Amino acid sequence: MTNQRDIGGPRQPLLxxxxxxxxxxxxxxxxPFASPRSAVRAVDGVNFDILKGETLGVVGESGxxxxxxxxxxxxxxxxxxxxxVFDGETVGSRAxxxxxxxxxxxxxxxxxxSSLNPRMTIEDSIAFAPTVHGLPSREAITRARDLLARxxxxxxxxxGRYPHELSGGQRQRVNIARALALEPRLVILxxxxxxxxxxxxxQVLNLLLDLKQEFGLTYLxxxxxxxxxRFISDRVLVxxxxxxxxxxSSDQVFDQPRHPYTRAxxxxxxxxxxxxxxxxxxxxxxxxxxxxxxxxxRFHTRCAYARPVCGQRAPVFTSDESSGGGHGVACLRYxxxxxxxxxxxxxVSHA
Amino acid sequence: MISYLIRRVLYAMPIMLGVxxxxxxxxxxxPGDPLVAILPPDASVDLQKQLxxxxxxxxxxxxxxxxxxxxxxHGDLGSSIATGRxxxxxxFKAVGNTFxxxxxxxxxxxxxxxLFGFVAGYFRNSWVDKxxxxxxxxxxxxxxxxxxxxLVIIFSSQLMWLPATGAGPDGSAAWIWDFEHVKYLxxxxxxxxxxxxxxxxxxxxxLVADILSQEFVIGLKARGLxxxxxxxxxxxxxxxxxxxxxxxxxxxxxxxxxLIETVFSWPGTGFLLNQAIFQRDLPLLQGTxxxxxxxxxxxxxxxxxxxxxxxxxxxxx
Amino acid sequence: xxxxxxxxxxxxxxxxxPAFKRSRGxxxxxxxxxxxxxxxxxxxxILLALIGIAVFAPWIMPADPFxxxxxxxxxxxxxxxxxxxxxxxxxxxxxxxxxxxxxxxxMGITPVLTAFVIGSxxxxxxxxxGGFINTAIMRxxxxxxxxxxxxxxxxxxxxxxxxxxxxxxxxxxxxIPQIAxxxxxxxxxxxxxxxxDAARASGAGAFTIVRAHVLxxxxxxxxxxxxxxxxxxMILASGLSFLGLGVKPPEPEWGxxxxxxxxxxxxxxxxxxxxxxxxxxxxxxxxxxxxGLRSAMEVKQ
Numbered sequence: 001m002t003n004q005r006d007i008g009g010p011r012q013p014l015l016x017x018x019x020x021x022x023x024x025x026x027x028x029x030x031x032p033f034a035s036p037r038s039a040v041r042a043v044d045g046v047n048f049d050i051l052k053g054e055t056l057g058v059v060g061e062s063g064x065x066x067x068x069x070x071x072x073x074x075x076x077x078x079x080x081x082x083x084x085v086f087d088g089e090t091v092g093s094r095a096x097x098x099x100x101x102x103x104x105x106x107x108x109x110x111x112x113x114s115s116l117n118p119r120m121t122i123e124d125s126i127a128f129a130p131t132v133h134g135l136p137s138r139e140a141i142t143r144a145r146d147l148l149a150r151x152x153x154x155x156x157x158x159x160g161r162y163p164h165e166l167s168g169g170q171r172q173r174v175n176i177a178r179a180l181a182l183e184p185r186l187v188i189l190x191x192x193x194x195x196x197x198x199x200x201x202x203q204v205l206n207l208l209l210d211l212k213q214e215f216g217l218t219y220l221x222x223x224x225x226x227x228x229x230r231f232i233s234d235r236v237l238v239x240x241x242x243x244x245x246x247x248x249s250s251d252q253v254f255d256q257p258r259h260p261y262t263r264a265x266x267x268x269x270x271x272x273x274x275x276x277x278x279x280x281x282x283x284x285x286x287x288x289x290x291x292x293x294x295x296x297x298r299f300h301t302r303c304a305y306a307r308p309v310c311g312q313r314a315p316v317f318t319s320d321e322s323s324g325g326g327h328g329v330a331c332l333r334y335x336x337x338x339x340x341x342x343x344x345x346x347x348v349s350h351a
Numbered sequence: 352m353i354s355y356l357i358r359r360v361l362y363a364m365p366i367m368l369g370v371x372x373x374x375x376x377x378x379x380x381x382p383g384d385p386l387v388a389i390l391p392p393d394a395s396v397d398l399q400k401q402l403x404x405x406x407x408x409x410x411x412x413x414x415x416x417x418x419x420x421x422x423x424x425h426g427d428l429g430s431s432i433a434t435g436r437x438x439x440x441x442x443f444k445a446v447g448n449t450f451x452x453x454x455x456x457x458x459x460x461x462x463x464x465x466l467f468g469f470v471a472g473y474f475r476n477s478w479v480d481k482x483x484x485x486x487x488x489x490x491x492x493x494x495x496x497x498x499x500x501x502l503v504i505i506f507s508s509q510l511m512w513l514p515a516t517g518a519g520p521d522g523s524a525a526w527i528w529d530f531e532h533v534k535y536l537x538x539x540x541x542x543x544x545x546x547x548x549x550x551x552x553x554x555x556x557x558l559v560a561d562i563l564s565q566e567f568v569i570g571l572k573a574r575g576l577x578x579x580x581x582x583x584x585x586x587x588x589x590x591x592x593x594x595x596x597x598x599x600x601x602x603x604x605x606x607x608x609x610l611i612e613t614v615f616s617w618p619g620t621g622f623l624l625n626q627a628i629f630q631r632d633l634p635l636l637q638g639t640x641x642x643x644x645x646x647x648x649x650x651x652x653x654x655x656x657x658x659x660x661x662x663x664x665x666x667x668x
Numbered sequence: 669x670x671x672x673x674x675x676x677x678x679x680x681x682x683x684x685x686p687a688f689k690r691s692r693g694x695x696x697x698x699x700x701x702x703x704x705x706x707x708x709x710x711x712x713x714i715l716l717a718l719i720g721i722a723v724f725a726p727w728i729m730p731a732d733p734f735x736x737x738x739x740x741x742x743x744x745x746x747x748x749x750x751x752x753x754x755x756x757x758x759x760x761x762x763x764x765x766x767x768x769x770x771x772x773x774x775m776g777i778t779p780v781l782t783a784f785v786i787g788s789x790x791x792x793x794x795x796x797x798g799g800f801i802n803t804a805i806m807r808x809x810x811x812x813x814x815x816x817x818x819x820x821x822x823x824x825x826x827x828x829x830x831x832x833x834x835x836x837x838x839x840x841x842x843x844i845p846q847i848a849x850x851x852x853x854x855x856x857x858x859x860x861x862x863x864x865d866a867a868r869a870s871g872a873g874a875f876t877i878v879r880a881h882v883l884x885x886x887x888x889x890x891x892x893x894x895x896x897x898x899x900x901x902m903i904l905a906s907g908l909s910f911l912g913l914g915v916k917p918p919e920p921e922w923g924x925x926x927x928x929x930x931x932x933x934x935x936x937x938x939x940x941x942x943x944x945x946x947x948x949x950x951x952x953x954x955x956x957x958x959x960g961l962r963s964a965m966e967v968k969q
Contacts, residue, residue: 071865074869075869076865076868076869098871099871102869102870102871103871106869106870107866107869109862109865109866111862114861114862114863115862115863115865115866116863117863117881117884117885118694118885119693119694119884119885120880120881120884121690121691123688125863128867128870128872128880129867129870129871129872132870132871132872132876133870133871138685141685142685145688155688156688156689159688160688160689160690160691161691162691162693162694165691178866181870182870365807366810366811366814369808369810369811369814370811370814370815372811373811373812373815374823377823377824377826377827378827380827380828488952488955488956488959489952491899491955492899492948492951492952492954492955493948493951493952494903494906494907494944494947494948494951495903496907496910496926496944497926497941497943497944497945497947497948498944500926500930500933500940500941500944501941501944503933504933504937504940504941508933508934508937509937602816603816603817603818605816606815606816606818606819607816607817607818607819609818609819609822609911610818610907610910610911613910613911614930624822624826625911627826628822628826628911628913629912636823636826636827640819640823643816643819644814644815644819647814647815647816647819648814651814
């Protein structure tokens, strides 16, 4: 089915994100009408591609801009600058107006309860989007019931219920069904399983994998849980303070992390092996301030490898052309002209 | 915080201007000729024109509005058409009288309201709570002018303990704080206190019940804080909001005193308003409403500022 | 994949859509809860009785409410032929109270109903649109809100003059800002919720979203708040008549009756107090019902 709508061909990335920028101005704390002094730089120049049929995981600390990026991708928030290209066409252009884009990209939110209208039955909630796009209501309801069955909830038992009568895991299944109601090609999952119990989380993850296979979907999977991201993603993207710092295949990023932040993140994962416990916190230094980020490389204040040049020059994102999109990183240690400055071994402590 | 306070004060300015505008428009939406009250029916056209000129009714609306505001800012609210006396004088004399009963009513209402509210909140869901809550519902539901009449029936007509109307044996001009005069004060003030009592009782009950159900109270008790300590803690947390509500209630009473003052013939602003309406005395009407409304806005502002200053938990962007 | 496409064999429109069991909706739950509240139920019964009497008054009145008589002025309660006595013009008080209930209730409910419609419209618009529109609307509302309600009602009534329509108009204007404020506040909250974002993400336009998602979640709280204003409206409306600004004689209306009977408090105090007692009973019943409704809606599910 998705092949019928494929315009750009298999080598065309499904979604290309170009120089996305979104700043939230802080209201001047002084008198009204004073111009805003500063802004929260939530998304500060983000570039990446989502390839067709893949699951791209996105990781990073709270406040790094993952959720804001997701919302901009869905156009729930408009970017200040930058563009989105979906299957070769710019979103919002005449070839791909916003309403049409919405049929192809959908989102599952973190809070399963607040994403459902408490006054609507489950089947009505799922059937809403198709009716908006012109599907007659009885067909929409039929589709809703089919989807419910597909996500593991028996329609006879669940269709007429209200959100508060369901458990968290069941609600999240409903949200997934709701996202699929428009038959999208891209599904963005913003911390979709983070609020669930572990056993339920596993079930929902397996459901997501099944659905991806069956409907030929592409996923953008945002999470702070590195184990889950590793399990489900083909490629992984690491964000820090509103910027992309590393991107690569799951194996590349987890086994051969290049960016110091990625390495620190991986080292901070609680170990599964009781004989090799994780003892110290690998990240030292003050947490970042998205209003006034550090000069040069934003991570340099907490970086174990920092040299003076890191505070003066911002790294450029470079990637090698290995298979599947390459393993890219934004770090001066990998840039041709500065790599030599880091040759001396030894890590810097910021404690 | 200072910037918030400045912004709050600045924000009150357009509101006050809007209020003034509304007061001004009020009398001009009134049907009928503004001078009909004082003109003899067979007045000559010349006389009509003279009076229109004198009161400024022949000028354009914006002109009238701005000159009225300008004079008001200098304390000149015109002269009453009926009595000829300066409006400002009448109003400020009356405000003092109204303030007496309103302030007393607010204090009585605050005292009993807090009492009932506290008791209801402490013993929530018990029969004590239900009775105290019922009393507070009575407070907000009772038509206060009817209550005034009932009190007059009981205490003036049947028992003959208190005088029914007026502000003292020689009128309000000769007010002294002795029992002879205070007698006149009691019933209007008590009647007025019912509504604030009801509202404060409700507010306090909700606050107390909310605080007591919070987990940190259990934590305090676990650390050995006695009943009295908990009590003091609850009071400290309730006080700012309760006092804010009290302040607002005072504002409502000042502005809404007309019904009670009519029942008791108490010479306050409400009584003045009543006169102005029925005599179609437009300058008096305009002036009284303006003063009362501006009082209310200023009181709200004051309550807001004090709350911000005294309750650090309130976050002001 | 094929499950999502209608099978060509049986056209979907020919098959009856099976109706699956729907759970009890929100309002059914509220009704079930409020029925178990004894105070609220007593209040409801009282109100039904009062409204019933008012509606059927012309047919069940014992006497002519307009028939004056100089001989039977100010008779006490329990006089044969005049169960509740007579007023200062000799008219039967019971009949006047029954008929008066019509106007009093009407003047209590109508302004609130009208203000509910207008205020909700304004508030929902301001709450959903946000930004400049919100600020413009709410600041204008704030000017009206800057007056204490009694003062505003009387000022408007005084300006417009006596009469039922004028009184209704001024009361409606008094209540619109209050309802608009609540409407805006609730709508803003709902606007920020995830399900509204999800609805936006599915491409629905603003009107569709408001109709399908916002109204259902917003009208309930606004309505409950409005019911708490009915008692205030009754008291204010009767108060206006008491001052001579509302209903004009000889129409019976509880507030006006209190006014004309004022001088009788020395001769027949209990007869004089009766109309106010009815205002009180009606007002407190509305408040109890409104409180019961609010508690029934607040229960966390």
